[in-house]
Every structure is written in structure tokens, then in C-alpha cells.
Amino acid sequence: MSDHVDFQGGKFTGPVIGKAEYKQQAPAPTALDALPPPAAGFTGRDQELARLRAALDPSAADAEQAVLVTAVSGLGGIGKTALAVQAAYAAREAGWFPGGVLFVDLHGYDDVPVTADQALQSLLRALGVEPEHIPATADERAALYRSVLAGREAVLIVADNASSPEQVRPLLPGGVRHRVLVTSRDRLAQLGARLVPLDQLTPGAAYELLDRALRIADPEDNRVVEETDAAARLAGLCGYLPLALQIAVALLAEDPGKSAAELAGELGASYDRLAALDDGDRSVRAAFDLSYRRLPADEARLLRLLALAPGPEVSEEVAAVLAGEKEPPLAGLRALARAHLVERGNDAGCWRMHDLVREFGAGELTGDVKTVDEARHRLLVHYYHWADAADDRLRWLPGKPEPERFATRAEALVWFDRERAGLVAAAQWGRSERYASVAVRLALCLGTYFEWRRHWDDLITVSSAAQEAAHDAGDRKNEAMALINLGNALVVAGRPEESVDATLRGRDLCRSLGDREGEAAAWNNLGLALRDLGHIDDAVDAHTRSRDLCHRLGDREGEAMAWNNLGLAQEEADRVADGINAYTRALALSQTIGDRQIEATVWNNLGNALEAVGRVDEALQAYGKDLQFCLEFEHWYGAGQSLDNLALALGSLGHFEDASAHYLRAAGAYTRANAPREAAEARVRAAALTAPEEPTDTPAPVAPPARTTDSVPPGPPPPGVPGTGGP
Incomplete structure (x- = not known):
């Protein structure tokens, strides 16, 4: 960069003043001192605060005995956050963390909590990583996060x-000098943390x-000391919970003429008022109301309807459906963003609303049953049609x-991935009778996707909700399908006893209905x-029955799956030739019908038997x-299994270097398949x-068993929703 300005070639008719301005590209901003302010009047936690200080003090133990994670647990509103923030301030003032203090709220007990992946993105930004440099996958983000902290x-x-624990584990740093302080309503013993349980405050x-x-x-306010008995009653009505006590203080501070006895009387007589004190919604509602009353009618309506979004x-697609419009209401969304009532989401074309703003918007719909019903039904029908179309693909x-x-398939998976949280939540609306018909059908469209992405908990959740809703509605056909899907999810999730119960109930319903395909x-x-x-032996019999039924029905896909699983059972019975x-x-069947996914599964299991x-x-x-087909479909878990088995076979031939390389490829595939344990x-x-070979008395590790692949089809596709039109 030159330190002078060149006017060569210029023509001037009068005095000339040259001015140059130099700007240097600044690094990304960091937020390493972002603790919330300490709670006003913090008191009564001396013992717990001492335990936290001891756990955080880097001089209190050597590296092997260092307490890397400390978990504060207790009832909601008990003051966990206030204690953690107080301890963090004390640790910072003591100079224990010169690298800074990071703070992230995981919203773990909201309907849709913050995922560890989302938290990592926030923490990386706080550490100064430019948004465009944040990796796309959770494991890559976690690796970058640990690397940044290491420096x-x-x-x-x-x-x-x-x-x-799953929310927190990816946030743990790799080194021993950093510390993690967690708050939770549950004891997180699985983290190997120093546990600090928190109880309510003493009356004093x-x-x-x-x-x-x-x-x-x-400083001159003496209402508490002048009304000792009333203040003690007020504290009791607040359940000695710090959150409720802080709200009571705010109400008294806002009205200097109100005595502690009066507030205690009001709270004692008003159940709703006490409930509001417990969660703090009332004091926030007034602040939101000031912004809400300034909105034009159409923007206020959009805010209310957005509050019904399940994810x-x-x-923007869902926003249009909720609003009952053909095109996304972009102008309204931008206006609400300017009013700080919504903001851009993590994904392109998505928006999010602060949880408390959401509660405010939903509260404004209280009593407007018609609007809520129509909006939710529109969204359920939309979700069902598009989920059905994605499932077809x-x-x-x-x-x-x-x-x-x-x-x-990639387009279908992208849509499913983007809408996943909303789909899971909306499918559970079926527990309300007015939404049951569409919600059950929506849930039954999600099985293939959840299996592909290995979201077994989601599949169990939506299948359970669909089964309950269908049962209550007397819809025995869909109840049977939901039970079959539930049994499918439970067996893969490692809960075979529960799977047997659900599957038998589904089978018996199918029999009573004459549904041989479902049976x-x-x-x-x-x-x-x-x-x-x-x-x-019972497993062999069950798969044989499935095979024979599918053969009689002409269901060659189901028959191919049954033959595959029969082979697995026969191998377990030491009948490898039969397998x-x-x-x-x-x-032969899968190749005839052109189902390369089943064919890939069978090639893997045949390889195990041949070996x-x-x-x-x-x-x-x-x-x-098998690997070729899995890579073709980006079936990463199947690719991990085939690479695992290739490595095992190569190792048995003494090709250890090739085997090691295949194991590492398998780890990468499992990581992409959301299977960290297998990775x-x-x-x-x-x-x-x-590892270098050294003389040792320890025997070599036994080779792992070959990885087999079950064929676990969901029930047949659900019927359509009458009178709702196509997608």
C-alpha cells in the first residue's frame, strides 16, 4: 500500500486538497465476556458457590484430577442460572480464565431445544470464526471448536x-485447562461431571x-423489614424459588405504594397470578405488548399465526401456509424483523421467533379457536401432502x-431435513381429536425418512402418537400401521421386548382386519x-411366515426382505448353508424388481455368510x-457397515494396512450417518x-463380529386425506 496519492494527469483550476482514508480488514468480532448480569439480591448459596469455586479453581488439582465438567441441577426456577453466573463472575475475577467466558442457553426444556450442533455454531461465532468458515456437519464443527479452544x-x-448429556457432550473441549459449567433440571451423571444439586432457598x-x-x-425501601410476617408469607407463596421471588420484587418496585401484605394477598387469591410468577411471563408480556400494539393489523395477524409454527x-413456505397465502409473506416477515419480533433463521429462507415472543403471540390467540384450528389444519394438510410426496421419492x-x-432423493431428503422438527411436533397434534385424521397420516409418511437418517427416537415418538390418536378415533387400520412402525423403530433402537409387544398388537389388528400385507x-x-x-427358532418361524405371506400376495419386495432376514436368523442357528x-x-428377487437398496443389504449379509x-x-x-450401491444412494450407515466388513476380511488375510484404511473410511461414513458410537x-x-508392535502379556483384541443388516420395512403407505387436494 502506497503512502501517497498520485494526481498525475489531473487538471486543476484552483487549490486542491488530497484526502486518503485507509481501512484495514478487521478480524471477526469475539464474544468472550458475554455473561448475563448477576441476579439482583443473590443470596443463600454460600455452600454451593464454594463447591463450584473449588471445582473451577485450576490450582485445586493436577491435570489427572481436574474437574473438567461441573453440573448444577435442580427444579425449574430454583436459581441454577443465577448460581452458575455468580460462580463464573467469581472465577473470572480470580483470573482463572484469561481466555474468556462463553455463555450459551440450550433451552433444553422448551418444546424444541437447541441442538448441540446449533450451540456449536453459536460458540464458534463467539470465538471469532467467520460464519462462512463454520463447517456444515456437526462432527466437523465439534472438531473445529476443539481446535480453536486448543489455541x-x-x-x-x-x-x-x-x-x-447429548446436548452437552459435543461442547466439551479437548484440553484439560478449559472448564465447562452446566445447568440442568436433571442430574447429568453420564457426563462424568462434579454434581452440585440445588434445592429451594431456606425461608431465611x-x-x-x-x-x-x-x-x-x-436503598430506602423498608417494606420487607417493616412487614416481616407478610414478607415471610410472600416468600412462602413464591415457593422459595428465586425466579418467583425476583418477579415479586419487580412488582413491588413498580408500585411503591403496594405493601408486601397486599401483594401476598393478591398472589394468594389468584392462581393464575401465581403461575405467572413461577415462569416470569407476566412481566415480559407488558414489554412485548408495547411493540405489538404498534403493528399494522396484517403484521399483527402474521405474528400471531407464526407463533403456531411447531418447529x-x-x-417461508410454512409461513405462507399458516397465513393462508399462496406466496410467502416476505414483506410482513421483514417488517416484523425490523421490530425485532422475528429474525433470520439458521437455514436460508427460514425465520425464527424468540420463545417468549412466541408465547406472547400464541397468548393473543387465546379464545380464537377458529383461527387456531384453521391454521393448524392448513399446516397439517400441507405437511402431509409434501411428506407423502417426499416419501414416494x-x-x-x-x-x-x-x-x-x-x-x-436428495431433494426429498433436503425438504425432510429442513422441516423435521416441525413435522415431529405437528404429528403429535393428533392427540387432539380435531387434528387426528391428518396427523396420523402424516406420522405414517415419516417412517422411511427416519430410518434413512437413523432418527429412531423421532420415529418412536411419532409412531406412538399416531397409535394413540388412531386408537382413540377408532381407526384400527392406521392404528395397526402405527404399531408396526413403532415395533420397527423399537427393535432397531435396542428395545426388543417392547418391539415384540407393539408388533404383536399390530399383527393381531391386521389379522382382524384381513390386512395380509400388514400382517x-x-x-x-x-x-x-x-x-x-x-x-x-421362533425368529426363523416368523420370517418364514412373512416370506410365505408375501409370496402369496405377490409382494416381491416384502418377500425379498423376508428372505434376507430369514438368512440372518438361519445363520444365528448355525445353518450357514441355509442362510x-x-x-x-x-x-434374485431384489434384482428382478430393481430394488438396489435391498440388493445392497443382501450383498452385505451374503458376504458375512461367505466369509x-x-x-x-x-x-x-x-x-x-454392497459398498458401491450404498455410495450411489449416499446410504452412509450401510457404507460404514460394508467398509467395516471389508476391513475385517482384509485383516483376516493379513492385509493390515488396507484393513486400517477401510476402518478409517468406515468411521467417516458412520459419522455422516449420525452413528458416533460405530464411528x-x-x-x-x-x-x-x-499401533507399533511391542512385547506384551495382554492378548490381542478379538476381532469384532461382522456387521449384518436387517430389512425393516415400515408399514404400507398411508391412505390419502379425502377432500384436501394434491400438493
Whole structure:
């Protein structure tokens, strides 16, 4: 950069003043000192605060004994956040964390909590990572997060309001000098954390909080000390919960003429008022109302309807449906964003609303049952039609009519991924009778997608909700389908006893209805659960029944799946030759109907059987065909299994370097398939093969069993919704 300005060639008729302005590209801003302000009147937690300080003090233990994670747990409103923030301030003032303090609210107990992936994105931005440099996948984000922290001095991460260990684990730093402080309503013992349970304040501490916090507003305010008995009653009505006590203080501070006795009387006589104190909604509502009353009627209506969105973010497509418009209400969304009532979401074309604004908007619809019903029904019908279309694409086979809505499987998966949280929440609306018909059909469209993405908890959730709703509505056909889907999800989730119960109920319903296709699917799932329980002969019988039923029905896809699973059961019964024959039959059927997904599954299992009888070269060819198909469909879990099995076979031939490379590829595939446990196991096996050989008395690790693949079809596609039109 030059330090002068060149006017060469210029023509001037008078005095000239040259001015140059230099700007240097600034690094991304950081937010490493972003703690919320301390709670007013904080008191009564001396013992717990001392425990937290001891856990956070870097000089209190050596690296091996350092407390890396501390979890504060207790009832909602008990003051967990206030305690954690107080401890974080004390640690910062002590100079223990020169690298800074990060704070993230995980909203773990909201209807849709913040995911660890979303939290990582927020933390990376706080650490100064440019948004465009944040990786797309959760594992890559976690790796970058640990790498950024590794280059910093000691940092304290405060993860507020977590509901599960899964929300917190990806946020743990890799080094021992950093610390994590978690708050939760549950004891998170699975984190290996120092546990600090929190109880309600003592009556004396609650009384002291009222007095201290009120004197912060006005040092001359003596209402608490002058009305000792009334203040004690007020503290009792607040349940000695710090949150409710703070709200009571705010109400007194707003009205200097109100005595503690009067407020206690009002709270004692008003159940709703006390409930509002418990969650703090009342004091916030007034602030929102000031902004809401300034909105034009159409924007106010949009705000109310957006509050009905079931997911944490609302796509512009869904916003249009809620508003009853053909095109996204972009002008209204932008106007609400200017008023800070909505903001851009994480995904392009998506918007999100602060949780409390959402509650405010929904509260404005109280009593307007017609508007709520119409908007939710519009959204359910929309979700059902598009989920049905996306499901058709995921189920599509060559030779069948091309689905119209989605041109590729990738497009269908992108739509499902974007709307997933909303779909799961909306499918549970079926517990309300007025929404049951559409919500049940929506839930039954989600099975294939959840299996593909391995979202087994979601599949269990929506299938359970669909079964209950269908049962209450007397819809036995769809109840049977929901039970079959539920049994499917439970067996893959490692809950075979529950799977047997659900599947038997579904099978018996199908029998009573004469639904032989559903009965065949139920027998198939029952066989898988029985095999997991060790009842191998019963499993063989169940898969044989499924195979025979499918054959009589002309259901070649179901028959191919049944042959595959029969082969697995026969192998378990040490009938490997019979298993190979079953896989061969399954291959012939899947190739005839052009179902490459089933064919890939069968190639994997045939490879296992061939390897078991010493035909390793043929097994390697079978695994290779399975891998080819899995990569073609981006079926990452299946690819991980085939790579795992290739590595195992190569290791048995003494090709340890190639085996290690395949294990590492398997780990990458499992990571993309949302299977961290399998990914970690593959990395361990790769490391074991590449570790330097040293004399040891410890025996070599036993090779893992080959990974088999079940065929677990959901029930048949649900019927359409009469009178709702196409997507």
C-alpha cells in the first residue's frame, strides 16, 4: 500500500486538497465476556458457590484430577442460572480464565431445544470464526471448536439449561485447562461431571433475597423489614424459588405504594397470578405488548399465526401456509424483523421467533379457536401432502411412475431435513381429536425418512402418537400401521421386548382386519425382535411366515426382505448353508424388481455368510458390491457397515494396512450417518492395527463380529386425506 496519492494527469483550476482514508480488514468480532448480569439480591448459596469455586479453581488439582465438567441441577426456577453466573463472575475475577467466558442457553426444556450442533455454531461465532468458515456437519464443527479452544488460554464455557448429556457432550473441549459449567433440571451423571444439586432457598434466605433485591431498586425501601410476617408469607407463596421471588420484587418496585401484605394477598387469591410468577411471563408480556400494539393489523395477524409454527424455525413456505397465502409473506416477515419480533433463521429462507415472543403471540390467540384450528389444519394438510410426496421419492423404484414433487432423493431428503422438527411436533397434534385424521397420516409418511437418517427416537415418538390418536378415533387400520412402525423403530433402537409387544398388537389388528400385507410386515419385524432376544427358532418361524405371506400376495419386495432376514436368523442357528441359500433367493428377487437398496443389504449379509465358511475372496466381492450401491444412494450407515466388513476380511488375510484404511473410511461414513458410537469403534480398530508392535502379556483384541443388516420395512403407505387436494 502506497503512502501517497498520485494526481498525475489531473487538471486543476484552483487549490486542491488530497484526502486518503485507509481501512484495514478487521478480524471477526469475539464474544468472550458475554455473561448475563448477576441476579439482583443473590443470596443463600454460600455452600454451593464454594463447591463450584473449588471445582473451577485450576490450582485445586493436577491435570489427572481436574474437574473438567461441573453440573448444577435442580427444579425449574430454583436459581441454577443465577448460581452458575455468580460462580463464573467469581472465577473470572480470580483470573482463572484469561481466555474468556462463553455463555450459551440450550433451552433444553422448551418444546424444541437447541441442538448441540446449533450451540456449536453459536460458540464458534463467539470465538471469532467467520460464519462462512463454520463447517456444515456437526462432527466437523465439534472438531473445529476443539481446535480453536486448543489455541487459547483457559476458557470457561457456561452451558445453561441443558436437558440431556447429548446436548452437552459435543461442547466439551479437548484440553484439560478449559472448564465447562452446566445447568440442568436433571442430574447429568453420564457426563462424568462434579454434581452440585440445588434445592429451594431456606425461608431465611428467601426473605433476605426479597429485602436485598428491593433495596437495589431503592436503598430506602423498608417494606420487607417493616412487614416481616407478610414478607415471610410472600416468600412462602413464591415457593422459595428465586425466579418467583425476583418477579415479586419487580412488582413491588413498580408500585411503591403496594405493601408486601397486599401483594401476598393478591398472589394468594389468584392462581393464575401465581403461575405467572413461577415462569416470569407476566412481566415480559407488558414489554412485548408495547411493540405489538404498534403493528399494522396484517403484521399483527402474521405474528400471531407464526407463533403456531411447531418447529424452532419456520420456513417461508410454512409461513405462507399458516397465513393462508399462496406466496410467502416476505414483506410482513421483514417488517416484523425490523421490530425485532422475528429474525433470520439458521437455514436460508427460514425465520425464527424468540420463545417468549412466541408465547406472547400464541397468548393473543387465546379464545380464537377458529383461527387456531384453521391454521393448524392448513399446516397439517400441507405437511402431509409434501411428506407423502417426499416419501414416494424415497420409496421409488425403477419402472414405477416418477414422483412429481421431488426430482431426486436428495431433494426429498433436503425438504425432510429442513422441516423435521416441525413435522415431529405437528404429528403429535393428533392427540387432539380435531387434528387426528391428518396427523396420523402424516406420522405414517415419516417412517422411511427416519430410518434413512437413523432418527429412531423421532420415529418412536411419532409412531406412538399416531397409535394413540388412531386408537382413540377408532381407526384400527392406521392404528395397526402405527404399531408396526413403532415395533420397527423399537427393535432397531435396542428395545426388543417392547418391539415384540407393539408388533404383536399390530399383527393381531391386521389379522382382524384381513390386512395380509400388514400382517406380513408385522411377522418380519417380530422375527427381528425375537432374534435380538435370542429366540432363534421362533425368529426363523416368523420370517418364514412373512416370506410365505408375501409370496402369496405377490409382494416381491416384502418377500425379498423376508428372505434376507430369514438368512440372518438361519445363520444365528448355525445353518450357514441355509442362510446362503436364503440370501441368494433375496438377491434374485431384489434384482428382478430393481430394488438396489435391498440388493445392497443382501450383498452385505451374503458376504458375512461367505466369509464364515472360508470363501473370503467371494466375500470381498460381495462387500464391494454392497459398498458401491450404498455410495450411489449416499446410504452412509450401510457404507460404514460394508467398509467395516471389508476391513475385517482384509485383516483376516493379513492385509493390515488396507484393513486400517477401510476402518478409517468406515468411521467417516458412520459419522455422516449420525452413528458416533460405530464411528468411534471403527477408529479404535484402525488404531489397533497401526499401533507399533511391542512385547506384551495382554492378548490381542478379538476381532469384532461382522456387521449384518436387517430389512425393516415400515408399514404400507398411508391412505390419502379425502377432500384436501394434491400438493
